[in-house]
Amino acid sequence: MNTAKGARARARTEITSAIKDEARRQLAAEGAAKLSLRAVARELGMVSSALYRYFPSRDDLLTALIIDAYDSLGGAAEAAHHAAAGAGPLERWTAVCEAVRRWALAHPHEYALIYGSPVPGYSAPETTVPAAARVGLLLIGIVRDAHERDGLTAPALPAELRAEAERMTAELAPGLPPEATAALIAAWAQLYGLVGFELFGQFHRVVEDREPFFRHAVVRLAHGVGLKS
Secondary structure, three states: OHHHHHHHHHHHHHHHHHHHHHHHHHHHHHOHHHOOHHHHHHHHOOOHHHHOOOOOOHHHHHHHHHHHHHHHHHHHHHHHHHHOOOOOHHHHHHHHHHHHHHHHHHOHHHHHHHHOOOOOOOOOOHHHHHHHOHHHHHHHHHHHHHHHHOOOOOOOOOHHHHHHHHHHHHHHOOOOOHHHHHHHHHHHHHHHHHHHHHHOOOOOOOOOOHHHHHHHHHHHHHHHHOOOO
16 A cells, blocks of 8 residues: 555656646746646646646646745755855855856746746745745845854945834844845845846846856945955
């Protein structure tokens, strides 16, 4: 009995993986807005009703792909951070940011799924949040470590931003100065903006030697958060 259950579980895992692989091929060819369960089923030689037992709707399949993409990106960033263990906060920050860029260049369609244009009619559920937070939590941890070890030199906050920065700190980065939290969230957004500009062609004929440009830019972002050289 256990052998039969194990075989069924393996078969389900294999079919689920095949469905997601085909869906990723469709994303690359057609974009997320045109993802179709029927088309996926047809390419796999399945009837639609069989595929619905694995993913009841297009949105369920999209959610699975989104979580996989965030987890893959987060895993790459965490591996880079682990490899830089023992280095200073600025070096670890740079390693994480460079890992984000490398992952995006290697997985452009998955990056577009999570950081590109919203998919019409789709709203990501809360189940995507833990995977989506992995890179941000790494950056918060690096900045918190720097704050506890050497202090930060984040710029002063304008008075009208103080209350919002304190709220963000309480909810997202307890223990950090509100000045650092505001700068960190801005840097987090700018990191993905830099990657997106490169990936989606906005740097064409503007920035040609992009790797050193990116490294310089993320070091500037780190300084803006208050990390010291």
